[in-house]
Amino acid sequence: MTEAAVETGRYTHPVTVTVNGAARSVEIETRLLLVHFLRETLGLTGTHVGCDTTSCGACTVLLDGTPVKSCTMFAVQADGREVTTVEGLAPAGGLSPVQEGFHEEHGLQCGFCTPGMMLTATALLAENPDPSEEEIRWALSGQICRCTGYQNIVKAVQYAAAKGKEG
Amino acid sequence: MYPARFEYHAPGSVEEALEILERYGDEAKVLAGGQSLIPLMKLRFAAPQALVDINRIQGLDTISEDNGFLSIGALVRHSACERSEALRGRFGVLGDAAPQISDPIVRNRGTVVGSLTHADPQGDWGSALMAAGARLEVVSSSGTRTIPLDELFQGPFTTSLQPNEIATAVQVPDPGTRAGGTYLKLERKVGDFATVGVAIHLSLDNGRVGSAGIALTGVGPKNLRATAAEEALAGAELNDDTFKAAADAAAQDAQPRSDHRGSADYKRSVVRVFMERGLRKAAETASA
Numbered sequence: 001m002t003e004a005a006v007e008t009g010r011y012t013h014p015v016t017v018t019v020n021g022a023a024r025s026v027e028i029e030t031r032l033l034l035v036h037f038l039r040e041t042l043g044l045t046g047t048h049v050g051c052d053t054t055s056c057g058a059c060t061v062l063l064d065g066t067p068v069k070s071c072t073m074f075a076v077q078a079d080g081r082e083v084t085t086v087e088g089l090a091p092a093g094g095l096s097p098v099q100e101g102f103h104e105e106h107g108l109q110c111g112f113c114t115p116g117m118m119l120t121a122t123a124l125l126a127e128n129p130d131p132s133e134e135e136i137r138w139a140l141s142g143q144i145c146r147c148t149g150y151q152n153i154v155k156a157v158q159y160a161a162a163k164g165k166e167g
Numbered sequence: 168m169y170p171a172r173f174e175y176h177a178p179g180s181v182e183e184a185l186e187i188l189e190r191y192g193d194e195a196k197v198l199a200g201g202q203s204l205i206p207l208m209k210l211r212f213a214a215p216q217a218l219v220d221i222n223r224i225q226g227l228d229t230i231s232e233d234n235g236f237l238s239i240g241a242l243v244r245h246s247a248c249e250r251s252e253a254l255r256g257r258f259g260v261l262g263d264a265a266p267q268i269s270d271p272i273v274r275n276r277g278t279v280v281g282s283l284t285h286a287d288p289q290g291d292w293g294s295a296l297m298a299a300g301a302r303l304e305v306v307s308s309s310g311t312r313t314i315p316l317d318e319l320f321q322g323p324f325t326t327s328l329q330p331n332e333i334a335t336a337v338q339v340p341d342p343g344t345r346a347g348g349t350y351l352k353l354e355r356k357v358g359d360f361a362t363v364g365v366a367i368h369l370s371l372d373n374g375r376v377g378s379a380g381i382a383l384t385g386v387g388p389k390n391l392r393a394t395a396a397e398e399a400l401a402g403a404e405l406n407d408d409t410f411k412a413a414a415d416a417a418a419q420d421a422q423p424r425s426d427h428r429g430s431a432d433y434k435r436s437v438v439r440v441f442m443e444r445g446l447r448k449a450a451e452t453a454s455a
Contacts (some may be wrong), residue, residue, distance in 0.1 A: 011172040030175035030218070033209075053169055054206055055358060057272055067272045072205045076175050077198075077220060120272065141357040142270030 015079040020088030035059045037075035046086035046115050058144030060116035067120045086115035097160040098122050107156030109147035119158045185308050187431040194331035202277035203285040216296035244341035245274035260348030260368045264295035270358040280334050288323040289360040293390035295350045298366035298380035304336040315442040347452025351441040361385040362428040365441040369449045376400045386421035393420035405450050414442035
């Protein structure tokens with residue numbers, strides 16, 4: 001049994017999480033949620049806290065490339081793993097195809113849900129580069145947008161898919 | 168929302184996890200996908216002294232067929248079931264339930280076995296797996312035992328699992344090649360609990376129904392086995408009269424209550440419609 005596993009009365013834990021390509025080693029409270037680790041410990045406030053009850057998906061980030069709701073995961077669980085936030089989407093000096101799609105197709109109004117939407121869209125296109133409209137809507141169905149009626153979000157993802165085919 | 172503080176352990180083996188659980192008595196909780204446990208901790212409905220995170224244990228994330236059972240390991244996520252070829256056809260009740268659990272992002276984290284041990288009376292997996300005749304594989308320091316799902320669910324959020332035990336897999340008996348099933352769910356929106364869910368699992372025997380597993384979600388205080396419907400189907404001919412009789416029986420088995428999702432009469436009616444629709448699909452798959 002490892003040293004950490006037998007120790008009791010301890011409420012912190014050292015973690016090393018690779019966030020947007022950079023390894024970050026910090027001693028954190030075990031109860032710290034991943035979303036607060038990103039926003040408060042690392043200062044990456046692009047990840048939003050919406051409902052805080054696993055419903056709205058505003059806090060969605062990628063864990064080893066897979067979308068997860070970061071309000072419903074402890075940061076300590078991300079030890080040794082890779083997290084991508086909206087701050088990690090853009091290549092140097094430009095926008096990713098998904099970001100460009102949201103810009104060109106007016107895929108946002110207030111922007112609150114946008115980081116989560118873009119991360120899920122990025123993961124969808126990595127797995128399925130040419131999704132149907134239904135597949136896009138299905139993939140985004142765990143996230144809530146209160147402004148756009150989803151129409152332009154779907155168009156934004158379609159734009160990014162088309163852009164990907166060109167490239 | 169912040170949960171109460173807790174000690175965190177991430178053991179590398181089931182044996183190590185069991186040792187830690189033994190030490191805490193009933194003060195520790197096992198953490199798998201966390202999609203039910205973490206919300207409960209944030210609301211402080213649960214405040215365990217320690218969490219035993221089993222996510223780093225190798226070998227619990229597989230779906231396999233062995234010794235007459237399909238086995239779904241404790242770390243198999245809903246999304247893996249959604250994609251699994253093994254859960255189509257004769258295990259269609261499971262494959263059809265998977266994409267209807269919560270929402271796509273929650274499905275990337277949440278686990279089947281975790282859903283069962285959480286024992287939400289409105290849970291979809293409880294009905295789907297009960298219809299399939301599943302049992303939970305459970306280990307403790309004194310060995311391995313299995314618990315049929317009908318005996319696992321003691322009441323809302325209460326199971327017969329002991330604090331020193333870990334559920335390592337759910338096992339579904341091989342229904343034979345002439346089998347099929349489906350799970351039909353009415354939900355108001357993605358992520359909502361079922362207004363009504365109907366789980367159907369049929370095995371054929373010489374062109375007639377051999378055995379049938381029928382379970383209902385959202386129309387009782389827990390996942391309900393529709394025993395009258397199962398009896399109406401056992402040994403019956405595959406035809407519309409049989410399906411109609413079974414649908415009527417299931418509607419009687421249901422114990423719906425009127426609430427914001429619909430009236431009791433409405434829910435009973437949905438059970439009937441879903442039964443007829445689902446039985447036709449299950450019979451078609453089983454006969455193919």
